[in-house]
Amino acid sequence: MxxxxxxxxxxxxxxxxxxxxxxxxxxxxxxxxxxxxxxxxxxxxxxxxxxxxxxxxxxxxxxxxxxxxxxxxxxxxxxxxxxxxxxxxxxxxxxxxxxxxxxxxxxxxxxxxxxxxxxxxxxxxxxxxxxxxxxxxAVVAQLTGEQRDQILQRLDKAEPVMSDKYPEAISIKDSGEITRVPVTAIDWVDAAGDYMCIHTKDGQTHILRRTMKELEQELDPKLFVRVHRSAIVNVNTIAKLQMLANGEHQLMLTNGQAVKVSRSYKDRVKMVFNS
Structure with missing residues (x-):
């Protein structure tokens, strides 16, 4: 009532x-x-x-x-x-x-x-x-980083509030140019202050001004896993998970890159190997 x-x-x-x-x-x-x-x-x-x-x-x-x-x-x-x-x-x-x-x-x-x-x-x-x-x-905007006005427009049209479709590419602005980077071409991402360094399969590194949280919400969790508060990895590039002498873990990627795994994200990484 x-x-x-x-x-x-x-x-x-x-x-x-x-x-x-x-x-x-x-x-x-x-x-x-x-x-x-x-x-x-x-x-x-x-x-x-x-x-x-x-x-x-x-x-x-x-x-x-x-x-x-x-x-x-x-x-x-x-x-x-x-x-x-x-x-x-x-x-x-x-x-x-x-x-x-x-x-x-x-x-x-x-x-x-x-x-x-x-x-x-x-x-x-x-x-x-x-x-x-x-x-x-307001809640969805906080979770996704999307603008409230865009969410309200979907609500007014009776459309799904949160879309389960993730972008196929990320647009990166740099020196007056916009580069379209396919999501599948991304090997891993690490944070550098207020910027994200997006490392791609062709060996390039693209600089994106966005928070790690915002970027994580744009990437399909079936394809990408957060392994550290400052690192995201494409699951298809993971070669093996190693335990170091000090008890910490790191991932070895297919391109030879080593990426540290923090304790808070260790269980999430292990799920990749169990799936």
């Missing part, structure tokens, strides 16, 4: 306020967390309770409905959805100017209130869905 929306009812007329509470009780999606009889009380309750929505009377002595919103904005309080309740329809334009969700005329009719509540629920669902998308995009 979805969590109910927290609602506050604000009206300086006790009978009108009670009538609104009775009508809103017909909507199980709403949870009335407070009722207020004036604008100052409304500001305090909205600030303290952070409701999802407020049914706000426009005309009240002292601080009116518009004054409530102005004061909350000055206090930098996140505004809830606002549905104005008023006996005069000439307030409608002003209500929408302050980005109120809707306005309902007194005496409140059941059908008109139902329309306003349904509008509230739809808008909240849309905002809640967007919030979940933003959270998911």
């Amino acid at each position: 979805k969590q109910k929306l927290k609602v506050i009812v604000v009206d300086d007329e006790p009978l009108a306020r009670r009538g609104m509470l009775v009508r809103l009780a017909d909507f199980p999606e709403l949870d009335i967390v407070a009722e207020c009889g004036n604008g100052d009380e409304a500001v305090q309750k909205i600030r303290d309770l952070a409701p999802d929505a407020v049914f706000l009377d426009v005309e009240m002595p002292g601080l009116d409905g518009f004054g409530v919103l102005k004061q909350l904005q000055q206090m930098q309080v996140t505004l809830p959805y606002v549905i104005f309740v008023t006996a005069y329809d000439h307030y409608a334009l002003s209500a929408f100017e302050v980005q109120a969700l809707d306005y309902v005329l007194k005496p409140v009719e059941k059908d008109r209130l139902s329309t306003a509540v349904n509008k509230l629920l739809k808008n909240f669902d849309a905002r809640d869905d967007q919030r979940h998308k933003d959270q998911l995009a």
Whole structure:
């Protein structure tokens, strides 16, 4: 069951306020967390309770409905959805100017209130869905290093958030040129400060400005294995795993290169030989 929306009812007329509470009780999606009889009380309750929505009377002595919103904005309080309740329809334009969700005329009719509540629920669902998308995009961006906007675009199109397709080549910019290095041509990679040194089968070394974590996430884990915090190796270039006299391990590649294996990655390397 979805969590109910927290609602506050604000009206300086006790009978009108009670009538609104009775009508809103017909909507199980709403949870009335407070009722207020004036604008100052409304500001305090909205600030303290952070409701999802407020049914706000426009005309009240002292601080009116518009004054409530102005004061909350000055206090930098996140505004809830606002549905104005008023006996005069000439307030409608002003209500929408302050980005109120809707306005309902007194005496409140059941059908008109139902329309306003349904509008509230739809808008909240849309905002809640967007919030979940933003959270998911942030997590995926942290995992993959991809831009959040690109992830959100896939979510909006109902496409898979994380693609299992890895690039066939890596583009490397250097001195105004872009070199396309096929992934299968990469023997191994090691880190040099803020740069990656990509060593290829033809004996060349390409310099790439990217973190090891970012590069690792771009490479197919079936083809590449992280063997050290500063080294990645193409599994097809591994000739043997050696244990050194000091108890450490190193890989010997088919090109004669020795690559140190750190203890934290040793088990991952051994899986290559067991697969």
